[in-house]
Structures are given as C-alpha cells and as structure tokens.
Amino acid sequence: MRPILLQGHERALTQVKFSKEGDLLFSVSKDHVVCAWYSSNGERFGTYKGHQGALWTVDVDPTTTFLATGGADNTMRLWEVKTGKELKQWEYPTSIRRVEFSEDGRQLLGVTEKRTGQLSNIYVYDIAQDVEAEQTSEPSMHIVVDELPRVTVAGFSFMSHYIITGHENGSVAQWDAKTGELIKEEFPHDDGMAVTDLQWSADRTYFITASKDKTAKLIDSSTLEVLKTYVADTPLNSAAITPEPTNYVILGGGQAAMDVTTTSARQGKFEARFYHKIFEEEIGRVRGHFGPLNYVAVSPDGKCYCSGGEDGYVRFEVEKEKERENRL
Amino acid sequence: MAANVQNTPGRTDWAEDDEPDLATAIPAPQITRNKDGTETIVTVFINEDGKRVKRTQRIRRTIVKKKENPRVAERRGWAKIGPEAGKPAGPRPDTTTLGENIIFRPQVGFKSGQVQETAPEEDKKAETLKKMQIKCRICSGDHFTTKCPFKDTMAPEGEAAGAPASLDDGAGGDAGGGAVGPGGSYVPPHMRKGGASKEGERMGGKFERDDLATLRVTNVSEFAEESDLREIFERHGRVTRVFLAKDRETGRAKGFAFVSYQERSDAAKACERVDGYGFGHLILKVEFAKKPPA
Known part of the structure; x- marks a missing residue:
C-alpha cells in the first residue's frame, strides 16, 4: 500500500476524524485551520476558517451536515460541512479540549480546560437538525467537574446513556447523560498518567483509552471494567478500534514533542502500532511519521486509517481488501 | 462506403468545384461493428499543420457498474470551499502526495525489534573488534x-x-573464525562446518545485488553524467544503482555504464525500450549484464 500524505497544515496536527461513511476526513491542527479531505484520493475539499487560536478538537455529526471544532481561542464553533459557513459560536472562559457529537447527532458536548480559577466544565447542547435553524446558546446540561482532576477527554456512550470522561490522573469516570450525576470512577491507568484519548467501538458499548503510562485499555461503557490491555513501549497519544470484521487496535504515540530533537526517528518510536484486539498481541507497525503521532482514526468502513502527527502531516493508508482477507 | 456518397452535400454544382476543397472532402467518421464486439472508427481530419490525416481507432465498450452510497455520491459533487474553491477536481499536488510504498503484513508474534535488532548486533560486533x-x-x-x-x-x-x-x-x-582446525592445522573452506556450505562464501557481503536485474549500457557519450542516465532509466522502474565508468584522470565517461533495477521485470522493460535511444548524439546500446540461466 502507498500511504497518501496530506500537507494542508503548517503545524502539529491535533485531531483527525472520519465522516460516518468514511468518505470525508477532517483534520485540525495548531495552525487555526480545519481541513476537509476526500478519503478516496486525498483531494482537499476545503477549509473552515475563523478560529483565532490553536485547534484542539474536531467532530462531525453522523449525517455529515455539521462540524464542531474547539480550540485555544476559548470558542467552540459549529460549521456547515457543505458550504463552510460558521453557524454558531459559543464562548467560554478557557479553551475547549474536546468536542463530540452523540451517536444520533442531536447532542454536542464540549469540555473546557481547567486553568487557574477555572474548573473543567462539560457543556452539552441540543443541536437543531437544520442548517437554517438558530442554534441554542444555552447548554441543555452543564457539569462542573470540581471533585475530579482536569478532564482531558470525554464522549457519549451508546444511546447517549452515559458521558464517559478521562482525566489527567489516569482515571475514567462515568456520568449520567440525562442528569449530569457522577455514577462511578475507576482508575485503569497509572496514577498521574493522563488519559490522552478515548475512542468508541462501532456500537459504543466499549471504548479504548490511551494513556501516557504506555498502555491502552479496552473498557466496558456500563461497568467501566477493563476488558483488555495493550502494552506499548512509548507514551501513547491516541488509540483507535477497527470495526468488524477486523479485530485490530491501532495505537499512536511517541516521545513527547519537546524531546524529539534529542532522539533519532528510530528511537522516537513514531510508528502506528497494530495490536490484535482480542489476543492483546502486537502484530505490526507502520512507520512514516517523523514526529509523534497525535491522533489515529480508523475509517468506519475499516478500509483505511489515518494518523495525524506532530510533524504536520496527515498520512492515511489504505488497507487493501486482499490483505484484509489474509489476516489472522 | 454508402456514407461516403451521402456526405458530399457541400457542393452545389460540380462545375464550381475547380479546386479541391479540403474541408468538404472530409468524409464523416465511419463506424463499423466488428464480430468480436469491438468497434472500428475511421476518422479523416486535418491536423494542425493543415495535413489530411486518417485515424483508425478500434475500441471496445464495457459497462462498469459501481454501487455507491447516495450520500457519498452527493458529497463528491459538492463545490469545493475555501482556498480550494473553483479548483478542478482531483488531488492538488501542493497538498496531496503519495508516500513511499509500505509493506504491512500483520503477523502473530511480531517483535517490535525486528527491524531495530540488527543495529545493536552490529554495534556489538564493532565493539568486540575494537x-x-x-x-x-x-x-x-x-x-x-x-x-x-x-x-x-x-x-x-x-x-x-x-x-x-x-x-x-x-x-x-x-x-576467518573457522580456518583453524582442532589440531591447529589449516582447514580449507569446503571442509569447514562439515562442508555444509558447498557453494562457498560469496564475496561482496551486503553489497551483493541481483545481477540478473543489471543492465550494461554501452556507447554512452563521454560527457554523460550518472544523473542523466538515472533520469533515463528511472522512467522504467526503481533503479537501485547507476554506475558510470569514468576515466580517473580526465573525469570523463569511458563509454559504458551499469544500471541495476530492483525488479528484473523492470530491467527487461527498460532493456527493450532504451536500447537504441539517442542520447548525446550517440545511440545507446542496452543489454543484460548477465544472461539469465537457461
């Protein structure tokens, strides 16, 4: 396979997301720009401009109508995918670390960063399913996270039953998505090692967390029980689950950006690592990036995956059908 | 040929036609259906130089059916936005490039050090030597x-x-490690290790290459450079090595060169295509450096 390199960004990538059909790919980076790409040939569809600061996060709704972004300019914005028009802008006292649509696309959550004098907050908005409609400014739910440490990642579980959050100290918490009550908290990762990513399985009944403690864990959404553990030899920034029928887990990470200049590309471990989801065994690696991988995403059809690196490149690799048949 | 006769409506009277008018003399394209399902199209037209050209095309029409999600198809038709607005369809070279080919084979028992292991080993060897x-x-x-x-x-x-x-x-x-036998006497190579390696050790070590994918190029201009040759030969496949023999004193090419390909099939293709290619007012002669075993 020949990977496609996308060079639409001038600075480190922070997140990449596929649309539900896997035909469009959205990438955000620290250079304030959101790019949309056709995944079939790597052609750039366009950009969404307006943010005034580094972007941390992006998500697209299941119908690929709306695009939500959040970044260091303390705003969360909603865009129309087709025209690039900005539909709504929400402002906060601190930056937005994570946005995510619920499974049905009717709700959008945003996580704000904890900073001096400000706690982490989770805001949930109801999204009007019409491009013309005026979007609400008032959150339908607002959770102030005061007992737990800083929230790094969050998402809606299956049927929007729970909101799952990952924290700076390696803990994972489950909240009721209707009332905003904390249901339980677990500590799957080493103490003090931040959860860096949380991605869902196709049906959102379980998810995978990546952490700085060099492991990724598969966790049940309702019980928060750790189902599987994948051990890597480098701090992880991201983890993704491939959809059925392939049973893979792709992990991305590498030395922290500040240490990169002092390590060679080989030692930096800037590779996408493939693990077997069930046997927890490493089965291969794909090299290419010359900086740590900040995010890996798998197309919902399982045919390709995409990684965004600190080096400003998005690479995506198409897994050929034939190759897939030969797998374990 | 019936079409020919019908297609001379430009003339009103044959008497006016004292000079043959090229434009009116052009017959309409002729389409004939062949028995094997192909079509032959014969077109006569006037090219840029004003010359009359007859072109015969043989084509086969096939219908390729492709199923696509209507939503995806709709999105594909969207007009591009932002800096891409108004640009033609297809990937732009400034944003999209193809990476190097990567061979990815998932396997049970993958060892993370498979690629890296060799390096420490080499280091060890160097250390013991030191x-x-x-x-x-x-x-x-x-x-x-x-x-x-x-x-x-x-x-x-x-x-x-x-x-x-x-x-x-x-x-x-x-x-050299096994050269001395138990009694301190010399043991010839073929007797060592029970004579297991009958072929003997090959020279060159890691610089060994596939001789079967190497071409000998002769009649090279003396002003040629390796980069020129590489440019010519790279069109036909991945070139691993280009060696141009040069005179040590004058620095000019001696007139022959070797070009190695990664794949033998590419080498064969290149041999066929580049042989007889004019380069620097000389005609290149390309042949395989080593004949394949019969």
Whole structure:
C-alpha cells in the first residue's frame, strides 16, 4: 500500500476524524485551520476558517451536515460541512479540549480546560437538525467537574446513556447523560498518567483509552471494567478500534514533542502500532511519521486509517481488501 | 462506403468545384461493428499543420457498474470551499502526495525489534573488534595486515619464521573464525562446518545485488553524467544503482555504464525500450549484464 500524505497544515496536527461513511476526513491542527479531505484520493475539499487560536478538537455529526471544532481561542464553533459557513459560536472562559457529537447527532458536548480559577466544565447542547435553524446558546446540561482532576477527554456512550470522561490522573469516570450525576470512577491507568484519548467501538458499548503510562485499555461503557490491555513501549497519544470484521487496535504515540530533537526517528518510536484486539498481541507497525503521532482514526468502513502527527502531516493508508482477507 | 456518397452535400454544382476543397472532402467518421464486439472508427481530419490525416481507432465498450452510497455520491459533487474553491477536481499536488510504498503484513508474534535488532548486533560486533588487539604483521601498526600501506612494498615481518597467523584470522571476523582446525592445522573452506556450505562464501557481503536485474549500457557519450542516465532509466522502474565508468584522470565517461533495477521485470522493460535511444548524439546500446540461466 502507498500511504497518501496530506500537507494542508503548517503545524502539529491535533485531531483527525472520519465522516460516518468514511468518505470525508477532517483534520485540525495548531495552525487555526480545519481541513476537509476526500478519503478516496486525498483531494482537499476545503477549509473552515475563523478560529483565532490553536485547534484542539474536531467532530462531525453522523449525517455529515455539521462540524464542531474547539480550540485555544476559548470558542467552540459549529460549521456547515457543505458550504463552510460558521453557524454558531459559543464562548467560554478557557479553551475547549474536546468536542463530540452523540451517536444520533442531536447532542454536542464540549469540555473546557481547567486553568487557574477555572474548573473543567462539560457543556452539552441540543443541536437543531437544520442548517437554517438558530442554534441554542444555552447548554441543555452543564457539569462542573470540581471533585475530579482536569478532564482531558470525554464522549457519549451508546444511546447517549452515559458521558464517559478521562482525566489527567489516569482515571475514567462515568456520568449520567440525562442528569449530569457522577455514577462511578475507576482508575485503569497509572496514577498521574493522563488519559490522552478515548475512542468508541462501532456500537459504543466499549471504548479504548490511551494513556501516557504506555498502555491502552479496552473498557466496558456500563461497568467501566477493563476488558483488555495493550502494552506499548512509548507514551501513547491516541488509540483507535477497527470495526468488524477486523479485530485490530491501532495505537499512536511517541516521545513527547519537546524531546524529539534529542532522539533519532528510530528511537522516537513514531510508528502506528497494530495490536490484535482480542489476543492483546502486537502484530505490526507502520512507520512514516517523523514526529509523534497525535491522533489515529480508523475509517468506519475499516478500509483505511489515518494518523495525524506532530510533524504536520496527515498520512492515511489504505488497507487493501486482499490483505484484509489474509489476516489472522 | 454508402456514407461516403451521402456526405458530399457541400457542393452545389460540380462545375464550381475547380479546386479541391479540403474541408468538404472530409468524409464523416465511419463506424463499423466488428464480430468480436469491438468497434472500428475511421476518422479523416486535418491536423494542425493543415495535413489530411486518417485515424483508425478500434475500441471496445464495457459497462462498469459501481454501487455507491447516495450520500457519498452527493458529497463528491459538492463545490469545493475555501482556498480550494473553483479548483478542478482531483488531488492538488501542493497538498496531496503519495508516500513511499509500505509493506504491512500483520503477523502473530511480531517483535517490535525486528527491524531495530540488527543495529545493536552490529554495534556489538564493532565493539568486540575494537577490544581486540589488532596488529599488522608487516609494520606492527594497529590495523589489519590487508589494510597496511606497506603491503605491496614490504614482506611480512618474520614470515619465513612461520609467524602465527591466528591474530589476523581471528580479527577477520566470522569468515576467518573457522580456518583453524582442532589440531591447529589449516582447514580449507569446503571442509569447514562439515562442508555444509558447498557453494562457498560469496564475496561482496551486503553489497551483493541481483545481477540478473543489471543492465550494461554501452556507447554512452563521454560527457554523460550518472544523473542523466538515472533520469533515463528511472522512467522504467526503481533503479537501485547507476554506475558510470569514468576515466580517473580526465573525469570523463569511458563509454559504458551499469544500471541495476530492483525488479528484473523492470530491467527487461527498460532493456527493450532504451536500447537504441539517442542520447548525446550517440545511440545507446542496452543489454543484460548477465544472461539469465537457461
């Protein structure tokens, strides 16, 4: 396979997301720009401009109508995918670390960063399913996270039953998505090692967390029980689950950006690592990036995956059908 | 031919037609259906130089059905936005490039160090070599006898006295390690390790290459550069090496070169295509450096 390199960004990538059909790919980076790409040939569809600061996060709704972004300019914005028009802008006292649509696309959550004098907050908005409609400014739910440490990642579980959050100290918490009550908290990762990513399985009944403690864990959404553990030899920034029928887990990470200049590309471990989801065994690696991988995403059809690196490149690799048949 | 007759409506009267008018003399394209399902189209037209050209095309029409999600199809038709607005369809080279080919084969029991392991091993070897005392038998310097600058001019020190050869043998790496038998006597290569390696050790080590994918290029202009040759040959496949023989004093090409490909099939293709190619007002002759075994 020949990977496609996308060079639409001038600075480190922070997140990449596929649309539900896997035909469009959205990438955000620290250079304030959101790019949309056709995944079939790597052609750039366009950009969404307006943010005034580094972007941390992006998500697209299941119908690929709306695009939500959040970044260091303390705003969360909603865009129309087709025209690039900005539909709504929400402002906060601190930056937005994570946005995510619920499974049905009717709700959008945003996580704000904890900073001096400000706690982490989770805001949930109801999204009007019409491009013309005026979007609400008032959150339908607002959770102030005061007992737990800083929230790094969050998402809606299956049927929007729970909101799952990952924290700076390696803990994972489950909240009721209707009332905003904390249901339980677990500590799957080493103490003090931040959860860096949380991605869902196709049906959102379980998810995978990546952490700085060099492991990724598969966790049940309702019980928060750790189902599987994948051990890597480098701090992880991201983890993704491939959809059925392939049973893979792709992990991305590498030395922290500040240490990169002092390590060679080989030692930096800037590779996408493939693990077997069930046997927890490493089965291969794909090299290419010359900086740590900040995010890996798998197309919902399982045919390709995409990684965004600190080096400003998005690479995506198409897994050929034939190759897939030969797998374990 | 019926079409020909019908297609002369431009003329009103044959008497006016004193000069043959090219434009009106052009017959309409003729389409004939062949028995094997193909079509032959014969077109006569006037090209840019004003010459009359007849073109015969043979085509086969096939219908390819492709199923696509209507939503995806709709999105594909969207007009591009932002800096891409108004740009033609297809990837733009400034944002989208193809990476190097990657072979990815998931396998059970993957060891993360598979690629990296070789390096520490090499380091070890280098380290043991460093620790070993190396002494030249000719000048007693700290290099191998074979590397001695006085190798050609001086005979080894006290060789007539039968100096032990083991020092050099040991330092010679894995090849020399087995040269001394149990009784201290010399064992020829084919008798070592039970004579397992019948072919003997091949020279060149890691620089060994697939000779079967190497082309010999002769009649090369003396002003040619390796980069020129590489440019010509790279069009036909991945070139691993280009060697252009040069005169040591003048620095000019001697007139022949070797080009190695990664794939033999590419080499064969290149041999066929580049042979007879004009380069620097000479005609290149390309042949395989080594004939394939029959």
